[in-house]
Amino acid sequence: MSGVEPIGAPVPPGDxxxxxxxxxxxxxxHYDGPRLGRGWVVRSLLVETVRGVFGLGRPARxxxxxxxxxxxxxxxxxxxxLSVLLTRSRELPLSYTAYPVAMQLVVTLFxxxxxxxxxxxxxRHGVMPLYLSRPMTRADYVLAKVAGLSLALFAVLASAExxxxxxxxxxxxxxxxxxxxxxxxxxxxxxxxxxxxVIGLVVAAVTPRRGLGVAAIITGLVVIxxxxxxxxxIASERGYDALASYLPVLDPYRLVDAxxxxxxxxxxxxxxxxxAGVGGAxxxxxxxxxxxxxxxxLLVRRYRKGGGL
Amino acid sequence: xxxxxxSLTLRGLLGRRRSVxxxxxxxxxxxxxxxxRWASGADPAQTVPLVDGLGLGTLLxxxxxxxxxxxxxxxxxxxxxxxxxxxxVARRTILLSKLVVAWGAALVFAVLPTVLAVxxxxxxxxxxxxxxxxxxxxxxxxxxxxxxxxSVVTRNAVILGLLYALLWExxxxxxxxxxxxxxxxxxxxxxxxxxxxxDAGPWGVTSDxxxxxxxxxxxxxxxxxxxxxxxxxxxxxxxPAE
Numbered sequence: 232m233s234g235v236e237p238i239g240a241p242v243p244p245g246d247x248x249x250x251x252x253x254x255x256x257x258x259x260x261h262y263d264g265p266r267l268g269r270g271w272v273v274r275s276l277l278v279e280t281v282r283g284v285f286g287l288g289r290p291a292r293x294x295x296x297x298x299x300x301x302x303x304x305x306x307x308x309x310x311x312x313l314s315v316l317l318t319r320s321r322e323l324p325l326s327y328t329a330y331p332v333a334m335q336l337v338v339t340l341f342x343x344x345x346x347x348x349x350x351x352x353x354x355r356h357g358v359m360p361l362y363l364s365r366p367m368t369r370a371d372y373v374l375a376k377v378a379g380l381s382l383a384l385f386a387v388l389a390s391a392e393x394x395x396x397x398x399x400x401x402x403x404x405x406x407x408x409x410x411x412x413x414x415x416x417x418x419x420x421x422x423x424x425x426x427x428x429v430i431g432l433v434v435a436a437v438t439p440r441r442g443l444g445v446a447a448i449i450t451g452l453v454v455i456x457x458x459x460x461x462x463x464x465i466a467s468e469r470g471y472d473a474l475a476s477y478l479p480v481l482d483p484y485r486l487v488d489a490x491x492x493x494x495x496x497x498x499x500x501x502x503x504x505x506x507a508g509v510g511g512a513x514x515x516x517x518x519x520x521x522x523x524x525x526x527x528x529l530l531v532r533r534y535r536k537g538g539g540l
Numbered sequence: 541x542x543x544x545x546x547s548l549t550l551r552g553l554l555g556r557r558r559s560v561x562x563x564x565x566x567x568x569x570x571x572x573x574x575x576x577r578w579a580s581g582a583d584p585a586q587t588v589p590l591v592d593g594l595g596l597g598t599l600l601x602x603x604x605x606x607x608x609x610x611x612x613x614x615x616x617x618x619x620x621x622x623x624x625x626x627x628x629v630a631r632r633t634i635l636l637s638k639l640v641v642a643w644g645a646a647l648v649f650a651v652l653p654t655v656l657a658v659x660x661x662x663x664x665x666x667x668x669x670x671x672x673x674x675x676x677x678x679x680x681x682x683x684x685x686x687x688x689x690x691s692v693v694t695r696n697a698v699i700l701g702l703l704y705a706l707l708w709e710x711x712x713x714x715x716x717x718x719x720x721x722x723x724x725x726x727x728x729x730x731x732x733x734x735x736x737x738x739d740a741g742p743w744g745v746t747s748d749x750x751x752x753x754x755x756x757x758x759x760x761x762x763x764x765x766x767x768x769x770x771x772x773x774x775x776x777x778x779x780p781a782e
Binding site for chain 1: 557558561565568572575576578579580590593594598599602605606609610613614617618695696697698699702703706707711
């Protein structure tokens with residue numbers, strides 16, 4: 232009996248609890264197992280985010296949308312591989328880096344479905360103070376969510392790219408070329424995932440209602456694409472060619488595609504003209520870095536004071 | 541119609557964050573229309589790609605989706621619809637009241653800006669504006685009814701609505717000709733084409749569907765969506781929010 236304290240007994244003086252963080256001891260049995268600490272909290276949150284994006288550990292109706300969209304994303308590589316077989320072409324009709332741009336609407340829908348899931352519920356149900364009372368900091372929370380969504384998105388895009396590679400190899404296209412293109416596609420997909428995750432989470436974090444968050448992300452990404460195309464057309468019509476080469480990068484998908492064109496030397500998706508030379512590449516990289524850093528800063532700022540609505 | 545339900549719906553719809561989007565999108569369209577005018581010198585044939593592609597193709601369905609899901613979807617989502625359903629008001633009245641508010645909002649935030657964009661970007665004696673206005677009004681009527689019904693039927697209304705409005709109508713419609721026959725946008729365009737008469741061809745306002753068929757289909761879809769919405773609201777099952 233000596234190890235059990237009577238209920239309601241005051242904490243014995245000189246024993247301030249395991250970490251000195253006891254406010255009021257109700258006399259329940261203490262947890263004296265290993266404390267896994269801040270890194271483990273972040274890891275658990277990250278795993279939870281990735282699983283949740285795919286609907287794992289959530290009810291069946293939450294699994295429908297992500298998997299329907301993944302199905303739509305993974306179907307075209309099979310069709311493309313088949314078309315290569317039938318036409319006996321020597322290259323894929325759609326390059327690895329052009330694939331996400333061509334499927335951007337579906338990718339956007341996937342991000343829009345996933346990002347509000349990641350952050351809106353925590354804000355809406357007011358549980359942010361509970362998270363932040365753990366050894367985890369605001370920056371850790373933001374990092375775990377961004378990393379989780381980026382990883383999930385990258386997994387989807389990478390599977391599509393890999394299917395494209397498998398199809399190309401089965402169609403007996405040159406192995407070296409295809410492997411190179413595939414590696415480039417993966418790098419592009421990784422950059423795109425991070426960029427889209429940051430943009431999606433920033434929008435979702437200021438719209439705690441899930442439905443509105445979904446609509447806001449899609450509206451933003453779809454409208455910016457249309458606007459960028461229109462502005463580019465107007466600028467080139469009036470003869471501002473330098474401006475016309477920069478305007479497409481208003482669209483996140485084109486920004487990443489433009490970087491891939493300049494850095495990896497691949498062809499642009501649907502024949503866009505992007506800023507030329509090393510200077511252009513540096514400007515593009517600077518824009519990308521600024522958007523990601525700015526988005527992360529906004530997110531961390533959003534969670535001050537426990538992320539009140 | 542129930543005035544209290546309508547005023548509550550209006551206040552919910554124009555809540556601060558949603559209204560930001562609802563105001564920004566029309567402003568964007570009109571701003572772009574100004575740029576198009578500067579580039580094309582007010583040529584109606586140059587106005588059509590902006591208004592047809594971006595306006596009718598993207599912004600109109602998006603705005604209708606924001607409105608349609610805003611009037612009832614968010615209430616179902618956070619469960620506060622029970623307080624409304626528990627009142628001695630027929631479910632039919634509730635849905636119709638919300639629908640009327642949504643149609644009014646769509647007129648203000650989607651149809652009028654589209655017409656305004658035509659006038660800014662370049663028109664010939666308001667004839668193009670009339671044709672586009674008729675198209676936009678008919679499309680908004682159908683879109684709003686569809687999206688309101690969809691929000692009652694499923695929680696994934698926003699994503700499903702977008703899959704239809706953007707993927708089905710814009711992307712698939714570009715590749716598969718048959719898809720264009722089953723599209724609110726093409727049905728509404730048929731009416732716009734008739735309104736414009738001889739100018740429709742040169743200005744590029746053309747539809748793949750004949751006018752009588754288009755009007756019948758629009759009517760069937762709109763009425764069908766309203767009936768479905770009412771039926772499903774009468775037997776609404778509240779699933780706990782995840």
